[in-house]
Amino acid sequence: MKQILQRALRVRELPISVFLVLVVLATGSTNHAFFTLSSLQDVLLGVGIIATLAVAQTLVIVMKHIDLSVGSTIGLTAYILGASSSWGHDIWWGLGVSLSVGLIVGALNGFMVAYLKLPSLVVTLATLYIVRGVFNEIAGGDTITEDRVPRAINFLGLNRFYGIPLIFLIAIALMLLVGFVMRRLRAGRDLYAIGSNLQAAELAGIPVARRIFGAFLATGAISGLAGVLLLARFNAADANSGAGLELNVVAACVVGGVAIAGGVGTVYGAVIGAVLLQTITLALGALGVAQFWQLTVNGILLISAISLDRYLSSRVKATTIMGSSK
Amino acid sequence: MQKKFTQIAAAAVLAGALVATATGVAPASAAKPGIKTGLKIAIMPKAINIGYFTAWNKGAKKACSEIGAKCTYLGPTEATGPAQVRFINKVIQQHYDVLVISAADQNAIVPSLKRAKAAGITIVTSDADVAAASKSARTVAILPSASARIGTAEVDWAAKAAGERGTVAVLSAAATAANQNAWIAAMGPYLTSKYPNMSWVGGTVANSTFYGDDDATKSTQQFDAILTQYPNVAAIISPTTVGVLAAAIEKKAKGASVKVTGLGLPSQMAPYIEDGTVETVGLWNPIDLGYVAVYAAARAKSGSFNGRVGSSFKAGNKSYKVVAGGIAYLGDPFTFTKANIATFKAIY
Amino acid sequence: MKKFNFAWEHGVVIFLIAVIGIGSNLSPYFATTDNLSFVLQDIGEIAIIALAMTYLIIAGEIDLSVASSLNLASAALGFAFRNGVPFEISILIGLAVGLVCGVINGFLVTVVGLPSLAVTIGTLALFRGLAYALLGNEPVNELPEDWVNLGFTNIPNTFLPWTIIPIAVLGIVAWVILHHTKIGRWTYAIGTNAQAAKFSGIPVARMKFALFAATGLMSGVAGVVYTLRFASASPDGAVGYELNVIAAVLFGGVSIAGGVGALWGVLASVLSLGAIRSALQLADFSANALLIVSGALLLVSVVVPRAIVILKSRRKSVVAKK
Numbered sequence: 001m002k003q004i005l006q007r008a009l010r011v012r013e014l015p016i017s018v019f020l021v022l023v024v025l026a027t028g029s030t031n032h033a034f035f036t037l038s039s040l041q042d043v044l045l046g047v048g049i050i051a052t053l054a055v056a057q058t059l060v061i062v063m064k065h066i067d068l069s070v071g072s073t074i075g076l077t078a079y080i081l082g083a084s085s086s087w088g089h090d091i092w093w094g095l096g097v098s099l100s101v102g103l104i105v106g107a108l109n110g111f112m113v114a115y116l117k118l119p120s121l122v123v124t125l126a127t128l129y130i131v132r133g134v135f136n137e138i139a140g141g142d143t144i145t146e147d148r149v150p151r152a153i154n155f156l157g158l159n160r161f162y163g164i165p166l167i168f169l170i171a172i173a174l175m176l177l178v179g180f181v182m183r184r185l186r187a188g189r190d191l192y193a194i195g196s197n198l199q200a201a202e203l204a205g206i207p208v209a210r211r212i213f214g215a216f217l218a219t220g221a222i223s224g225l226a227g228v229l230l231l232a233r234f235n236a237a238d239a240n241s242g243a244g245l246e247l248n249v250v251a252a253c254v255v256g257g258v259a260i261a262g263g264v265g266t267v268y269g270a271v272i273g274a275v276l277l278q279t280i281t282l283a284l285g286a287l288g289v290a291q292f293w294q295l296t297v298n299g300i301l302l303i304s305a306i307s308l309d310r311y312l313s314s315r316v317k318a319t320t321i322m323g324s325s326k
Numbered sequence: 327m328q329k330k331f332t333q334i335a336a337a338a339v340l341a342g343a344l345v346a347t348a349t350g351v352a353p354a355s356a357a358k359p360g361i362k363t364g365l366k367i368a369i370m371p372k373a374i375n376i377g378y379f380t381a382w383n384k385g386a387k388k389a390c391s392e393i394g395a396k397c398t399y400l401g402p403t404e405a406t407g408p409a410q411v412r413f414i415n416k417v418i419q420q421h422y423d424v425l426v427i428s429a430a431d432q433n434a435i436v437p438s439l440k441r442a443k444a445a446g447i448t449i450v451t452s453d454a455d456v457a458a459a460s461k462s463a464r465t466v467a468i469l470p471s472a473s474a475r476i477g478t479a480e481v482d483w484a485a486k487a488a489g490e491r492g493t494v495a496v497l498s499a500a501a502t503a504a505n506q507n508a509w510i511a512a513m514g515p516y517l518t519s520k521y522p523n524m525s526w527v528g529g530t531v532a533n534s535t536f537y538g539d540d541d542a543t544k545s546t547q548q549f550d551a552i553l554t555q556y557p558n559v560a561a562i563i564s565p566t567t568v569g570v571l572a573a574a575i576e577k578k579a580k581g582a583s584v585k586v587t588g589l590g591l592p593s594q595m596a597p598y599i600e601d602g603t604v605e606t607v608g609l610w611n612p613i614d615l616g617y618v619a620v621y622a623a624a625r626a627k628s629g630s631f632n633g634r635v636g637s638s639f640k641a642g643n644k645s646y647k648v649v650a651g652g653i654a655y656l657g658d659p660f661t662f663t664k665a666n667i668a669t670f671k672a673i674y
Numbered sequence: 675m676k677k678f679n680f681a682w683e684h685g686v687v688i689f690l691i692a693v694i695g696i697g698s699n700l701s702p703y704f705a706t707t708d709n710l711s712f713v714l715q716d717i718g719e720i721a722i723i724a725l726a727m728t729y730l731i732i733a734g735e736i737d738l739s740v741a742s743s744l745n746l747a748s749a750a751l752g753f754a755f756r757n758g759v760p761f762e763i764s765i766l767i768g769l770a771v772g773l774v775c776g777v778i779n780g781f782l783v784t785v786v787g788l789p790s791l792a793v794t795i796g797t798l799a800l801f802r803g804l805a806y807a808l809l810g811n812e813p814v815n816e817l818p819e820d821w822v823n824l825g826f827t828n829i830p831n832t833f834l835p836w837t838i839i840p841i842a843v844l845g846i847v848a849w850v851i852l853h854h855t856k857i858g859r860w861t862y863a864i865g866t867n868a869q870a871a872k873f874s875g876i877p878v879a880r881m882k883f884a885l886f887a888a889t890g891l892m893s894g895v896a897g898v899v900y901t902l903r904f905a906s907a908s909p910d911g912a913v914g915y916e917l918n919v920i921a922a923v924l925f926g927g928v929s930i931a932g933g934v935g936a937l938w939g940v941l942a943s944v945l946s947l948g949a950i951r952s953a954l955q956l957a958d959f960s961a962n963a964l965l966i967v968s969g970a971l972l973l974v975s976v977v978v979p980r981a982i983v984i985l986k987s988r989r990k991s992v993v994a995k996k
């Protein structure tokens with residue numbers, strides 16, 4: 001029993017899961033409306049997009065990289081999907097173009113980081129600007145409204161499966177898929193190795209460049225397809241869609257235990273991180289805390305999460321040196 | 327006459343050759359009395375990628391072609407003061423005659439406007455004004471209606487929809503948005519005094535206001551937050567086109583029963599009015615705002631109008647009077663319901 | 675004769691000259707003293723923060739919260755003034771607040787040991803939130819006119835804006851320290867190899883702490899300039915400026931990996947970016963064009979040095995084969 005408990009305590013995702021439960025309980029006891037199905041659905045709906053992007057971002061962060069261009073990509077593809085009918089095309093064309101845009105941006109990022117060995121912060125910052133600029137040119141002052149959103153996407157946004165919003169289910173499905181890849185498949189585990197020690201990974205024969213390229217390509221593709229979710233959730237899109245999401249996504253990952261230093265963290269943690277941040281936003285509202293404090297709370301939360309993570313990882317290091325390593 | 331037309335056509339071709347989102351208008355009609363022709367006018371929205379301002383520019387362009395002026399639509403991609411300041415500097419450097427501007431920040435642009443004025447440029451604010459303390463920076467402000475009227479009209483729509491009972495919340499734009507804050511301030515006492523069976527969810531209107539920052543995502547989340555905090559709220563007023571649209575979409579998505587009203591673009595809100603999600607929204611016509619502003623500015627530049635309180639000017643066929651604060655109001659906002667939405671949604 | 679090593683910074687200066695040349699061709703209004711004054715004012719805040727950010731990035735760290743620190747300093751200035759504190763003291767309060775922000779960052783990174791990228795995302799939110807807490811939703815806008823005039827007028831009888839003074843003074847100080855003092859050498863050493871630096875006796879943690887504090891102070895100075903220039907203190911100012919600063923520093927030849935970079939390269943970069951923005955704008959390009967150009971330049975700033983390295987190593991191997 002003690003051994004199970006000890007192993008459980010070492011799970012990275014445990015502290016934030018516990019914190020999440022605490023937050024929900026504390027808020028719910030103060031404001032009973034928080035416990036309703038409706039507010040749970042709000043959390044899940046709101047989280048679906050960030051969770052999807054966080055799953056994708058995990059792929060690159062564990063390798064000690066970052067992708068800041070995701071906000072621009074998702075906004076652009078959401079707009080393209082919405083505008084596709086006005087441009088005389090059907091939803092399949094829209095989906096195809098969205099996927100292509102995501103793949104192109106991902107390939108661009110991946111090529112420059114993996115093969116040209118350029119720093120990902122700089123590269124993805126640059127693509128953030130470029131994609132946003134192109135997006136602004138295409139969209140201008142146009143606003144996509146609900147009547148232009150393809151029926152199927154509308155359906156996706158509005159419907160639930162046994163009460164759980166479809167958008168969230170898609171995010172969960174993606175999480176399970178990517179989680180499986182990262183844990184069970186060779187290519188996935190290699191990403192952790194690259195993040196832990198690049199030189200050792202190279203020496204061990206891991207095709208580092210190919211893995212890095214693949215990860216950015218996947219992140220781009222997921223961000224592109226996530227435009228579907230953005231459009232479905234808000235039934236609207238314009239030149240500002242997706243702006244600023246990248247920092248929220250990175251915050252969700254970090255809070256969820258995916259360390260910026262690379263080598264650790266799982267997509268499950270990233271999703272929990274996203275859920276936690278969203279829950280806190282709604283909880284603050286439910287508790288009647290003035291909106292002004294939200295930013296401050298988010299900041300403190302992020303710093304606490306990183307500090308806690310640091311504290312825990314230094315403890316884990318101590319146990320693995322003295323005890324048996326996992 | 328022929329020669330003048332060729333000159334004008336040549337000017338139009340040159341204008342069209344500029345690579346930009348600037349719209350060079352080819353002036354074609356005869357001059358109006360009291361207005362100089364060939365004025366170089368800059369039309370500056372808060373940001374160029376906002377649909378509302380595309381309509382605003384439509385009116386401005388129409389006025390420009392009527393008075394034979396050369397108009398350029400220019401502005402930043404982000405609706406902030408500092409971003410607008412750069413474009414105001416450009417207007418100064420490129421020696422424009424007139425600047426018609428919707429202030430993205432009622433304070434931050436004031437020093438630049440003063441500098442523009444010192445350089446001889448006539449400045450008229452339209453849609454969004456500078457702070458009252460700085461009104462000397464512009465000749466006149468063209469605003470839709472008095473803040474009080476816009477605020478009280480919205481309360482009336484909400485009350486009517488909610489059967490004059492229940493609590494009300496507000497979903498606004500940015501916390502620092504001067505227009506919205508003025509309208510909300512007018513709403514506060516009006517609700518409690520005119521509708522004794524209604525009150526603000528948080529006690530006062532200030533405590534009942536949520537900020538969606540004119541961002542669709544944030545507005546949607548704030549709408550949800552209102553419902554979570556106050557599940558029995560009867561009506562939500564959103565005095566911003568982004569907010570009321572987001573609220574309508576989310577209300578429909580969740581099947582909520584709260585009444586939604588506010589300031590909405592008929593073209594955007596049409597589907598929700600037609601299917602009953604929303605009963606009433608209102609708005610002035612941004613096309614008119616742009617149209618009247620250009621006339622006011624052109625006349626001021628030409629010396630036939632000085633913007634002083636009590637003076638008046640003509641725009642098109644209507645006459646407008648300047649009241650306290652150096653402001654000319656267009657009139658009451660239009661109300662859009664199922665009855666008239668079909669006509670208006672095609673216009674703006 | 676000493677061999678002239680062509681460094682990235684030289685490229686930036688050439689780029690600046692090219693931009694001035696192209697800009698003059700694109701518009702007659704570009705190469706005027708008026709425009710120079712506008713551009714210098716335009717880049718003021720970015721330049722001041724970039725000075726400190728240069729040190730930070732060379733030392734291998736980063737600070738994403740600078741725009742929020744700028745804003746909080748401005749908010750503190752406004753808050754103090756609104757509550758009756760004399761304007762000069764309010765300015766000092768603003769500077770002090772900026773410094774405190776830097777100290778907080780420095781503490782979290784060097785004492786608690788958190789990674790700067792992640793932690794400054796947190797302080798970015800925290801500082802901005804505090805600005806709202808201070809000012810609520812009411813900007814402070816009735817500032818003393820003499821001070822406000824300093825924000826946007828020129829020094830009498832010249833075309834130089836008053837705001838050039840803090841930039842010039844701080845710029846010279848920063849340049850001297852970085853390139854001619856022990857502190858500067860330590861900064862490079864820490865960025866090149868922090869472990870080795872520590873072993874050779876450099877107080878790494880204390881240095882980094884000081885660099886973060888200095889960055890905060892510079893953000894405070896920029897916050898004061900910002901407040902004067904826009905004659906107001908608002909809780910939502912300077913959103914997104916941090917990315918502009920970082921882009922300018924990186925384009926100036928400072929490597930994100932640390933240990934490399936020169937201050938005059940950064941100054942040339944800040945000027946170039948301001949000049950390009952002005953040139954594009956006066957030539958009636960849309961604001962979108964500038965976004966795309968900024969991104970492209972950023973890419974160029976990393977692709978070109980890499981390409982040169984790759985080409986050089988190819989040449990070497992070809993030569994070796996012979």
